[in-house]
Amino acid sequence: MKPLIFVDRRLPSNVQYYLEEHCRVLTWKPDEQREETKLKEYLAEAEGYFTSGAMKVSDELLNAAPKLKVISTMSVGYNHFDIAAMRSRGIIGTHTPYVLDDTVADLIMGLMLTSARRISELDRLIRNKQWKGNEGRKLFGLDVHHRKLGIIGMGRIGEVVAKRAKYGFDMDISYYNRSRKPQLEEQLGLTYKSLEQLLADSDFVLLLTPLTPETKGLIGAKQFSLMKQSAIFINASRGATIDEQALVEALQNGQIAGAGLDVFIKEPLPLEHPFMEMEQVVMTPHIGSATEATRDDMAMLAARNLVHALLDLGEAHIVPELAR
Numbered sequence: 001m002k003p004l005i006f007v008d009r010r011l012p013s014n015v016q017y018y019l020e021e022h023c024r025v026l027t028w029k030p031d032e033q034r035e036e037t038k039l040k041e042y043l044a045e046a047e048g049y050f051t052s053g054a055m056k057v058s059d060e061l062l063n064a065a066p067k068l069k070v071i072s073t074m075s076v077g078y079n080h081f082d083i084a085a086m087r088s089r090g091i092i093g094t095h096t097p098y099v100l101d102d103t104v105a106d107l108i109m110g111l112m113l114t115s116a117r118r119i120s121e122l123d124r125l126i127r128n129k130q131w132k133g134n135e136g137r138k139l140f141g142l143d144v145h146h147r148k149l150g151i152i153g154m155g156r157i158g159e160v161v162a163k164r165a166k167y168g169f170d171m172d173i174s175y176y177n178r179s180r181k182p183q184l185e186e187q188l189g190l191t192y193k194s195l196e197q198l199l200a201d202s203d204f205v206l207l208l209t210p211l212t213p214e215t216k217g218l219i220g221a222k223q224f225s226l227m228k229q230s231a232i233f234i235n236a237s238r239g240a241t242i243d244e245q246a247l248v249e250a251l252q253n254g255q256i257a258g259a260g261l262d263v264f265i266k267e268p269l270p271l272e273h274p275f276m277e278m279e280q281v282v283m284t285p286h287i288g289s290a291t292e293a294t295r296d297d298m299a300m301l302a303a304r305n306l307v308h309a310l311l312d313l314g315e316a317h318i319v320p321e322l323a324r
């Protein structure tokens, strides 16, 4: 008999069809409350779980899912996995690297340009009927081309951003990473720096590490205080890799000039959050990989990962901490 799986999101029809070819597929009913108690009921008999990452895969959730063998997340980040709980039960975890790199890198360049050239703020100015004539320097921004970009977390996406920054904008790029990348340094002319040196030197600081116990709160008050007053900070990793309150204060005190943020500690961002009132903050609602083509590719890759790992039909992108 085909294995039973639970899918927590609507999928493109070709992906749904592929899954149904290999599995019996359960999913939320229309208008059903998507809450943990209900999820536990669905997972009680399931051997596979296709998740968009909206709910944490906790030890408690896994207690309610005794037959689970594979969890496939439709994301490259997997900080919602309780790795120890999955490992102790022998559950395989898969994710979707590579297919989204270019799309996320495009958004990051967009955040850099929008912050530096104040595109959202100036768009609001026009819509608010405040464009009166030649406003002069009041509306000026900062250049991106030829400036110094510091990338924290030089992995798959970091490399693709570095290529855009080098070949598109002729930027001077440095990076800080867990491990050195000598080949990439040579290929793209990158300079490796300590975190402190990178923060002190860069016009744009881009944070792109995964969220792990080591990177939680990696950028806080001390790190913002090392940055240039003219610097722009971009976060596309996860909200909790920074101390958000420290960023609010660094912006309010003029310690740094601006921020471009795609990720937040609490998503959706609470309506009363100070960022809401800050003109120098550009925000997008965690949509780094959100184009139709890339999301469709991610859905198919996540489906393949699930089927391959569950039925031993071929390769799957198992998350490094759970790879045998």
Ligand SMILES: NC(=O)C1=CN([C@@H]2O[C@H](COP(=O)(O)OP(=O)(O)OC[C@H]3O[C@@H](n4cnc5c(N)ncnc54)[C@H](OP(=O)(O)O)[C@@H]3O)[C@@H](O)[C@H]2O)C=CC1
Pocket (backbone or CB within 6 Å): 076, 077, 078, 097, 098, 100, 104, 152, 153, 154, 155, 156, 157, 158, 176, 177, 178, 179, 208, 209, 210, 211, 212, 214, 215, 236, 237, 238, 262, 263, 286, 287, 288, 289
């Ligand atoms: N905003 C969005 O929509 C999206 C956000 N993301 C986020 O971006 C992250 C990165 O994705 P991707 O580039 O594919 O991942 P990779 O694993 O390829 O790259 C992550 C990099 O971070 C480095 N790193 C890990 N821990 C540390 C540390 N403690 N100190 C310094 N460097 C560290 C790794 O070093 P090493 O080379 O030694 O392993 C690696 O080079 C994802 O985990 C996710 O959180 C991803 C996609 C979309």
Ligand SMILES: O=CC(=O)O
Pocket (backbone or CB within 6 Å): 074, 075, 076, 077, 078, 100, 288, 289
């Ligand atoms: O944040 C998105 C991801 O794929 O990770």
